[in-house]
Amino acid sequence: MAGMSKKERQAALLQLLEDKPFVTDEDLARQFEVSVQTIRLDRLALGIPEVRERIKAIAETKQTELRSLEGTEVIGQLIELSLNEMAISIFDVEPEHVFAKTKIARGHHIFAQANSLAVAVINADVVLTRTANVRFIRPGRLGERLVCKALVTSNDPERSHVSVITRSGDETVFSGEFVVVKMGLDLVNGGLES
Amino acid sequence: MAGMSKKERQAALLQLLEDKPFVTDEDLARQFEVSVQTIRLDRLALGIPEVRERIKAIAETKQTELRSLEGTEVIGQLIELSLNEMAISIFDVEPEHVFAKTKIARGHHIFAQANSLAVAVINADVVLTRTANVRFIRPGRLGERLVCKALVTSNDPERSHVSVITRSGDETVFSGEFVVVKMGLDLVNGGLES
DNA sequence: GCGTTATTAGTACCTAGTCTTAATAACAGT
DNA sequence: ACTGTTATTAAGACTAGGTACTAATAACGC
Numbered sequence: 001m002a003g004m005s006k007k008e009r010q011a012a013l014l015q016l017l018e019d020k021p022f023v024t025d026e027d028l029a030r031q032f033e034v035s036v037q038t039i040r041l042d043r044l045a046l047g048i049p050e051v052r053e054r055i056k057a058i059a060e061t062k063q064t065e066l067r068s069l070e071g072t073e074v075i076g077q078l079i080e081l082s083l084n085e086m087a088i089s090i091f092d093v094e095p096e097h098v099f100a101k102t103k104i105a106r107g108h109h110i111f112a113q114a115n116s117l118a119v120a121v122i123n124a125d126v127v128l129t130r131t132a133n134v135r136f137i138r139p140g141r142l143g144e145r146l147v148c149k150a151l152v153t154s155n156d157p158e159r160s161h162v163s164v165i166t167r168s169g170d171e172t173v174f175s176g177e178f179v180v181v182k183m184g185l186d187l188v189n190g191g192l193e194s
Numbered sequence: 195m196a197g198m199s200k201k202e203r204q205a206a207l208l209q210l211l212e213d214k215p216f217v218t219d220e221d222l223a224r225q226f227e228v229s230v231q232t233i234r235l236d237r238l239a240l241g242i243p244e245v246r247e248r249i250k251a252i253a254e255t256k257q258t259e260l261r262s263l264e265g266t267e268v269i270g271q272l273i274e275l276s277l278n279e280m281a282i283s284i285f286d287v288e289p290e291h292v293f294a295k296t297k298i299a300r301g302h303h304i305f306a307q308a309n310s311l312a313v314a315v316i317n318a319d320v321v322l323t324r325t326a327n328v329r330f331i332r333p334g335r336l337g338e339r340l341v342c343k344a345l346v347t348s349n350d351p352e353r354s355h356v357s358v359i360t361r362s363g364d365e366t367v368f369s370g371e372f373v374v375v376k377m378g379l380d381l382v383n384g385g386l387e388s
Numbered sequence: 389g390c391g392t393t394a395t396t397a398g399t400a401c402c403t404a405g406t407c408t409t410a411a412t413a414a415c416a417g418t
Numbered sequence: 419a420c421t422g423t424t425a426t427t428a429a430g431a432c433t434a435g436g437t438a439c440t441a442a443t444a445a446c447g448c
Contacts, residue, residue, distance in 0.1 A: 006393090006394065006395095021253075022250075022253075022254075024434085024435065024436090025435075025436075026434095026435080034395075034396090035395070035396050035397080036396090037395075037396055037397070037398095038394080038395055038396070040436085040437085041394085041395080044437095050435070050436055050437085051435070051436080052246060052249075052403095052404095052434095052435070052436075053436095055246075055249055055250050055253045056216075056249050056253075058252075058253035059215075059216075059249045059250075059252035059253040060216075075302065099320075101319075101320070102320055104320075104322065106309075106310070107309050107313070107322065107323035107326075108269065108302060108305055108306035108309045108310065111302055111305050111306075111309065111326070112302035112305075112306070115300075115301050115302045115305065116300070116302065119301070125295075126293075126295070126296055126298075128298065128301065128330065128333060129301035129330045130329065130330055131327075131328065131329045131330070132301075132305070132326065132327075132328045132329075132330075133325075133326075133327050133328075134325065134326045134327075134328075135324065135325045135326075136322065136323045136324055136325070136326075139322060200424090200425065200426095218403085218404065218405090219404075219405075220403095220404080228426075228427090229426070229427050229428080230427090231426075231427055231428070232425080232426055232427070234405085234406090235425085235426080244404070244405055244406085245404070245405080246403095246404070246405075246434095246435095247405095
């Protein structure tokens with residue numbers, strides 16, 4: 001690690017901390033074979049906070065991510081909703097959604113956007129997916145903004161049919177037909193498991 | 195917050211730190227109207243580490259979660275794999291997978307287990323889901339261990355059909371038919387977007 | 389050789405603790 | 419009322435991993 005210019009070192013520092021944010025200045029100083037103070041000047045110049053702040057930031061995003069990716073009712077951002085009629089959501093394909101090799105979005109994320117929208121568009125206490133008939137028409141790619149539209153095609157008191165299409169620009173990425181069922185909260189915990 | 199016995203305070207402390215792990219001893223002392231030292235004795239007695247350790251622990255689990263939930267090829271744990279023939283994975287339904295109201299697993303998690311297994315069982319560089327025909331037979335519930343079996347029913351050089359069934363104990367939770375396509379890495383970035 | 393930039397060193401201070409010892413305070417038992 | 423036990427508070431010395439600032443060198447360009 002010796003024999004690096006300031007620029008090289010700072011570039012390497014940025015990259016290293018990107019995926020190893022837990023190392024202290026002392027560790028870094030040893031790795032780059034410079035003094036602790038030099039590392040601190042580098043961090044100052046690059047606007048990189050101290051270890052404990054870096055760790056805290058990660059822990060904080062985890063908290064919000066758990067509530068926004070797993071915890072919310074809709075995967076993606078809900079843009080329009082007219083209950084029992086139609087709904088639109090957008091979903092930005094980010095690095096964590098794609099295969100590393102191909103930068104193609106894993107199918108279940110695209111399904112998740114469509115499925116959660118099909119469930120959200122129906123107005124009832126508890127809505128569950130019964131069947132889904134889906135087609136991945138062309139891959140979703142890293143960086144794309146996927147726009148998902150759900151249209152309710154039939155709606156009786158027990159079940160609804162929802163037609164979903166996901167597009168990137170004017171190209172269709174995904175289409176699906178969902179059948180969802182509605183239940184009262186009372187029914188949910190009764191009957192099926194004895 | 196005043197007028198609490200030691201036991202009450204310690205119980206409240208455990209609960210409070212459960213969902214607010216970021217508060218310092220000083221904050222806690224103010225909230226419970228006791229001295230900082232008392233809080234420290236409490237933490238010592240309860241085996242609760244200091245703030246910075248708590249934060250670090252959260253940040254660390256986030257790192258591994260990103261790699262195990264989003265980053266791996268299979269959602270759930272792969273327990274058997276015979277390429278182009280069959281595969282089995284298990285998936286434990288945990289609090290983050292269910293609707294808060296009903297404790298029923300969100301459909302897309304069950305789909306994700308099945309979809310990723312259908313893709314993993316096929317032996318090719320790049321495998322993408324083309325169509326899926328799925329049925330959510332009964333809800334998956336918090337705490338259940340879902341066992342997913344994928345069977346390859348046909349397998350030509352371009353596409354494969356995979357039949358997937360997910361069970362909890364001896365009850366069928368989900369079934370699906372997946373058509374997946376195989377591609378060379380060269381084909382992936384050519385043709386479709388121009 | 390001189391000026392500029394880069395690096396190193398040292399000091400005082402901060403937060404959020406640790407660990408230890410010691411002094412009170414509160415309560416019960418007899 | 420006195421004693422013993424438990425609970426609480428306080429004080430002191432030390433730690434990690436820093437910030438902010440000042441000052442002294444070292445290295446490089448020309």
